[in-house]
Amino acid sequence: MIRAAVCPHPPLLVPEVAPGTLDELGGLRVACAAAVAALVASAPRRIVVVGAGDLDHDVDEMAGGTLAGFGADVRAGGADLVLPLSLTIGAWLLDAAGWAGPRTYSTGRPQVDDGATLLVMADGSTTRSEKAPGFLDERAEPFDAAVAAALASGDADALAALDPVLGAELGCTGVPALRVLGELARGASVAAHLRYDGAPLGVGYFVADWTPSA
Numbered sequence: 001m002i003r004a005a006v007c008p009h010p011p012l013l014v015p016e017v018a019p020g021t022l023d024e025l026g027g028l029r030v031a032c033a034a035a036v037a038a039l040v041a042s043a044p045r046r047i048v049v050v051g052a053g054d055l056d057h058d059v060d061e062m063a064g065g066t067l068a069g070f071g072a073d074v075r076a077g078g079a080d081l082v083l084p085l086s087l088t089i090g091a092w093l094l095d096a097a098g099w100a101g102p103r104t105y106s107t108g109r110p111q112v113d114d115g116a117t118l119l120v121m122a123d124g125s126t127t128r129s130e131k132a133p134g135f136l137d138e139r140a141e142p143f144d145a146a147v148a149a150a151l152a153s154g155d156a157d158a159l160a161a162l163d164p165v166l167g168a169e170l171g172c173t174g175v176p177a178l179r180v181l182g183e184l185a186r187g188a189s190v191a192a193h194l195r196y197d198g199a200p201l202g203v204g205y206f207v208a209d210w211t212p213s214a
Contacts, residue, residue, distance in 0.1 A: 001188040001212040003042055004118040004181055005035040006151060008174070008205040009051060009089035016072040024200045031196035031207040036093045036119065038209055044117035046102040047094060050180050051121030052173040053084025053107040061103040065091055077103070086121040086177075094119065109180050120181045122174025124204020125167075132202025134171040143170055144197075144204035147178065151208040154192035156185035172204070181210075189213040 012018040012025060013032065039047065064077030065088025077083060077091030087105045094103065104110055112118070124144040127137035143166065150158035159182025167175030189212070196207035 002116045002118055002184050004120055004210040005039045006120045006206055006208040007032045008123045009086040009121040011067055011070040013089055014074055016074050017067055017070045028196055028205055035195055035207050035209050036097045040097045040099045047117050047119055048104045048110050048112055049087050049090040049119045050106050050177045051086025053086055055107040058104055058106045058110055063105055090119050090121045120177050122177045124172055126171030126203045128199040128204055129202035137170055140170045148197040148206055151206055152192055152194035154190035156182045
């Protein structure tokens with residue numbers, strides 16, 4: 001059975017990118033830090049970070065990313081700056097949690113062994129309000145609610161069955177990574193904990209832990 005943490009990947013998660021957003025994003029930052037700290041505390045052999053983007057192939061801990069494009073002199077991970085935004089934020093969270101062990105970064109379905117440890121980087125819909133990046137789509141809230149319910153209950157089948165077409169229409173770039181989590185966790189018994197479910201900036205964000213359950 002895998003162990004996993006799920007976090008979103010807005011660049012605004014990094015304080016240097018968005019100073020003065022404690023009221024809107026403070027709770028999200030705390031939840032992400034706690035989820036990743038718990039993942040690191042489980043003493044995994046390797047942490048596999050899965051997210052959206054266009055890597056040609058999986059890369060290891062030598063890879064890194066930068067937030068220079070968002071106006072912040074922040075680097076995360078290794079020296080080879082090839083990671084897309086989702087994995088850069090994942091690398092930043094791991095760095096902040098003190099993880100110095102092996103890493104794999106993937107924008108597809110990684111090859112993992114039983115007992116793998118995943119950090120799944122997945123935003124929800126970008127269409128949750130009239131001020132959202134994708135404006136308001138009435139389908140977004142129930143879509144995100146279904147994702148949150150699956151994460152809260154450990155429903156791997158529901159994640160694996162997420163509709164990628166509807167997800168794309170709602171600006172939910174996290175669907176592929178969430179589907180990977182669902183596919184890898186199918187048939188396993190998990191203890192699930194939803195730490196955060198909200199849309200403070202019109203974008204759905206979730207933070208969750210899945211741990212093996214007897």
